[in-house]
Structures are given as structure tokens and as C-alpha cells.
Amino acid sequence: MALSPTPAQRRVVEAADPGTGRLRGTEAQLAGLVKRGLAFRHPRPPHDHFLTPAGHRIREAGGEPEIPVAxxxxxxxxxxxxxxxxxxxxxxxxxxxxxxxxxxxxxxxxxxxxxxxxxxxxxxxxxxxxxxxxxxxxxxxxxxxxxxxxxxxxxxxxxxxxxxxxxxxxxxxxxxxxxxxxxxxxxxxxxxxxxxxxxxxxxxxxxxxxxxxxxxxxxxxxxxxxxxx
Structure with a gap:
């Protein structure tokens, strides 16, 4: 089950680039979003972080993350x-x-x-x-x-x-x-x-x-x- 982001993490999600989903935040915030399934770290340099589909849904709807079937x-x-x-x-x-x-x-x-x-x-x-x-x-x-x-x-x-x-x-x-x-x-x-x-x-x-x-x-x-x- 995806975990809800903290208030600080939610602010990072809401501030993501609307076109690409690129994120800006502290290392701890970004790592927390990755752990929750709301972001991923790009494998190529400069290794920026981007929203996953679940993260995009939170940004657009302002609600809770999707609950995927395990x-x-x-x-x-x-x-x-x-x-x-x-x-x-x-x-x-x-x-x-x-x-x-x-x-x-x-x-x-x-x-x-x-x-x-x-x-x-x-x-x-x-x-x-x-x-x-x-x-x-x-x-x-x-x-x-x-x-x-x-x-x-x-x-x-x-x-x-x-x-x-x-x-x-x-x-x-x-x-x-x-x-x-x-x-x-x-x-x-x-x-x-x-x-x-x-x-x-x-x-x-x-x-x-x-x-x-x-x-x-x-x-x-x-x-x-x-x-x-």
C-alpha cells in the first residue's frame, strides 16, 4: 500500500514541474517520496527526481495516493x-x-x-x-x-x-x-x-x-x- 506523504513532501509534490513532473527538494524529502512510490530517481546524470503516476495523481487531485494492488x-x-x-x-x-x-x-x-x-x-x-x-x-x-x-x-x-x-x-x-x-x-x-x-x-x-x-x-x-x- 502506498504511504501518504508528509506535509513537507506534499509541498514538494505540489511544486513539481507541471509538464515533466521534475521535483526539487532536500535529499531526505526526495528519498521519502521514492520510498512511498510517488517519485523515482532518473538513472542518467544528473539523476533528477520525477513524479510517478501515483505522484502525478496527488499533484492533480490534491488527495491521497493511489492504492495499488500488491x-x-x-x-x-x-x-x-x-x-x-x-x-x-x-x-x-x-x-x-x-x-x-x-x-x-x-x-x-x-x-x-x-x-x-x-x-x-x-x-x-x-x-x-x-x-x-x-x-x-x-x-x-x-x-x-x-x-x-x-x-x-x-x-x-x-x-x-x-x-x-x-x-x-x-x-x-x-x-x-x-x-x-x-x-x-x-x-x-x-x-x-x-x-x-x-x-x-x-x-x-x-x-x-x-x-x-x-x-x-x-x-x-x-x-x-x-x-x-
Missing amino acids: SAPASQDVSPAPAAREVFAARVGGEPSVAGAAGDARLREVRGAWQGLLELRRMTHPDGSTDRPCAWERSHLVRAAALALEAAGHRPAGPDGDDGGDEDGDGGGYRVRATPQPEAVAVHGPDASALRAYTETLERAGWHVGEHTEPRSRARYLLASPRKV
């Missing part, structure tokens, strides 16, 4: 955190229905988070590219894949028994879950057409995607992992 143990499913507790978190599918979940405000939040993630890629990749996932995404696989899907306009599945996404042809919507495989998530969808659409979106976002079959149920699903090169 990486699950090998065979454990990821239980979505209640949306009401978060400033922003990509929807992994299966969350309780939330009023205004598909409204204009949510669309702006998703687009802003995706743009912040692209900026994080640009800042952390040695060549400044944005075509493949960064270290933050590799440590938050479920949320990162879900953000790519939601930012592309796909609907997450609703809670059990809620079809959630018929309006845009996604049927029950997507569900992103952790898997026993390192650096891989499973993406479930209502039908073959939805899985093909998810595949195209994730591949454009820099993920390797393959289609597989559940041994028992014979249901088809995707296995996605961040592309490295």
Missing part, C-alpha cells in the same frame, strides 16, 4: 480494492459497480494516468522510448495491463453476475489477474472477439501476448508479459 503470491488471485478508497487505480475487472464509473470524469482520469505512464517510460528508458513497459509497470503487472486496456476504451467486467460491458460489445468485459508465471498476467474476456481486441491493445502498448486454453474449463484467455526490447 503482486499476489504465485497461485493467488488479485482482489480488486474498493474504488472509493483510491484517488486513481486502473480497474482490473470484478470491482463493485461505482456511480459514474464510465463518466467523463473517469475518462479524464484514465487518460491522464496513461499519459503520465508514457512520460514515466520516456524518463526511465535510456533511449527515451515510450513503446515498451517500464520498471514501474513490471512491478505492478496487473494494474499496468489493466490501465492499458481501460485507456484504450475497453470496459472492465463488473462484479460476479453483472455483465458490465454489453454497451460497447465487450460482453462481460475484461478481467486481469496475476499468474504463477513471472512477469505475466492473465486476461480473461467474454468471447474470442473481445480477446482479439485486447490482444491488439496490449501489443500496441508494448506487451507480448499469447492465447491459451484453461485445462479444465477449456475457456480461452490471454497471457501477457511486458516486452523488454
Whole structure:
């Protein structure tokens, strides 16, 4: 769970450059923000510090940091955190229905988070590219894949028994879950057409995607992992 910044750290976040997210502060303040997942230290000289997507959300909303879903143990499913507790978190599918979940405000939040993630890629990749996932995404696989899907306009599945996404042809919507495989998530969808659409979106976002079959149920699903090169 991300920790809330101290008042002094919050002032550093609020004073960040609005375009790049570059931070200015004492070494202790910057190190504290990195520890809380709100900033990162650029690997290249002069090793400036920049806001992470969670840090950008605090700066824009003036609220609490997003509460990411921690990486699950090998065979454990990821239980979505209640949306009401978060400033922003990509929807992994299966969350309780939330009023205004598909409204204009949510669309702006998703687009802003995706743009912040692209900026994080640009800042952390040695060549400044944005075509493949960064270290933050590799440590938050479920949320990162879900953000790519939601930012592309796909609907997450609703809670059990809620079809959630018929309006845009996604049927029950997507569900992103952790898997026993390192650096891989499973993406479930209502039908073959939805899985093909998810595949195209994730591949454009820099993920390797393959289609597989559940041994028992014979249901088809995707296995996605961040592309490295």
C-alpha cells in the first residue's frame, strides 16, 4: 500500500514541474517520496527526481495516493480494492459497480494516468522510448495491463453476475489477474472477439501476448508479459 506523504513532501509534490513532473527538494524529502512510490530517481546524470503516476495523481487531485494492488503470491488471485478508497487505480475487472464509473470524469482520469505512464517510460528508458513497459509497470503487472486496456476504451467486467460491458460489445468485459508465471498476467474476456481486441491493445502498448486454453474449463484467455526490447 502506498504511504501518504508528509506535509513537507506534499509541498514538494505540489511544486513539481507541471509538464515533466521534475521535483526539487532536500535529499531526505526526495528519498521519502521514492520510498512511498510517488517519485523515482532518473538513472542518467544528473539523476533528477520525477513524479510517478501515483505522484502525478496527488499533484492533480490534491488527495491521497493511489492504492495499488500488491503482486499476489504465485497461485493467488488479485482482489480488486474498493474504488472509493483510491484517488486513481486502473480497474482490473470484478470491482463493485461505482456511480459514474464510465463518466467523463473517469475518462479524464484514465487518460491522464496513461499519459503520465508514457512520460514515466520516456524518463526511465535510456533511449527515451515510450513503446515498451517500464520498471514501474513490471512491478505492478496487473494494474499496468489493466490501465492499458481501460485507456484504450475497453470496459472492465463488473462484479460476479453483472455483465458490465454489453454497451460497447465487450460482453462481460475484461478481467486481469496475476499468474504463477513471472512477469505475466492473465486476461480473461467474454468471447474470442473481445480477446482479439485486447490482444491488439496490449501489443500496441508494448506487451507480448499469447492465447491459451484453461485445462479444465477449456475457456480461452490471454497471457501477457511486458516486452523488454
